[in-house]
Amino acid sequence: MTDQPPATLAGLGEFGVVGLITRGLPLGADVRVGPGDDAAVLAPGASDLVVTTDTMVEGVHFKRDWSSGLETGRKAVAAAAADVEAMGGRPWALVVSLSAPADLPVTWLRFFRQGVLQECELAGAQLVGGDTTRSRDVVVGVTVLGRLDGPAVTRAGARPGDVVAVRGRLGWAAAGLAVLGRGFRSPRAAVAAQLAPEVPWGAGEEARAAGATAMIDVSDGLLADLGHVCAASGVAIDLDSAAFEVPDVLQTVAAATGGDPLRLVLTGGEDHALAATFAEADVPAGWRVVGRVVTPPEADTRVTVDGREWEGVGGHDHFGA
Structure with missing residues (x-):
């Protein structure tokens, strides 16, 4: 008798969820330690570091009746990493916190991972870690690190005549x-x-x-x-x-x-x-x-x-x- 793969996150278990998201991630040479340890270790080089974070809550920012896992993953990365762009930087590395109900289908999680990685590729960033926990609704937190090769462009520099x-x-x-x-x-x-x-x-x-x-x-x-x-x-x-x-x-x-x-x-x-x-x-x-x-x-x-x-x-x- 062939074992059936787990259909929900409860069947997959916490470490299975983490493994599904992080297994085989493409990581650049500037990532000294990637997923699997207590924290990632990065080498930013000579650039300044830009840091921003963003949270998406089911029922507030998206609805699973409307959004697939892939679309939710893409939107979560886009919303967070766009703030790095707004400072004049370029997204570099990000960590994702995922809170989800135990009965969430594993297929949703697979598509979520795909969406995160798709948007990372478009943005030029790499997923280097994160966290998972159980919750009533899906909540996604994304923290993005960006590189800045010159002075940041803030909100405070507009001048009359511009x-x-x-x-x-x-x-x-x-x-x-x-x-x-x-x-x-x-x-x-x-x-x-x-x-x-x-x-x-x-x-x-x-x-x-x-x-x-x-x-x-x-x-x-x-x-x-x-x-x-x-x-x-x-x-x-x-x-x-x-x-x-x-x-x-x-x-x-x-x-x-x-x-x-x-x-x-x-x-x-x-x-x-x-x-x-x-x-x-x-x-x-x-x-x-x-x-x-x-x-x-x-x-x-x-x-x-x-x-x-x-x-x-x-x-x-x-x-x-």
Whole structure:
């Protein structure tokens, strides 16, 4: 009689779960000690080190009814590693903490591992360790280490006279969420963007090399995130609505849901595009100029659109109503 492989994490056991995730990981020469010991040992070389962490909670950031294990793995890495890009660095190594119910299917875990490794390859990073524990829902924590070969690009360097430029997609993930929330799976391109965003990998380092004065990962919505740049830099930003690309897929979703496609672009989060400020002559190819940094009236640091205050919320607030 042939033994059947375990179908759930309970049957696989803790060490089996760890082994499934870490077995045969591709590790570079800069990893002195990889998975299997109490901690990884890395050799960062002469670069500065960038560190960031991000958490995804089932029912808050993803739903297993919507997202496969592969999509969840990709999204977890993308959301965390995009913050390294926003500092002008490049993702290098990451550790993943996975909390999951004992009855989670092993097939989900296999696809999760595949998604993590796929996004690591796109980002240029390597999985070097992590942790597992039992929980009621799936919770994924990703800590990313990045390399920085020059001064970090923070949120605090924007200057009046700079232009604002973006790289990557805006509004796609929000459109996908609107579709999924109504029980549909089409347009598929929008749904795919919500389940596993397309980060413009390499664009952060490109922006730093070109002289970006400030930069941020667009995770909560462009208006909300540029608001952080305004506050940190002591400036205001005025966006030009006519400068934004509003693709057909966003117009389709907005028409079907009774919404405004521009609102999706300006307030939708989770695409993990990059927004940066530059001297006008320094904007790299492939970046879209969408506004300008201006001197705030009476220290009123805020983002306006076409010279007017935006009506409604500017993006997602994790603890908002």
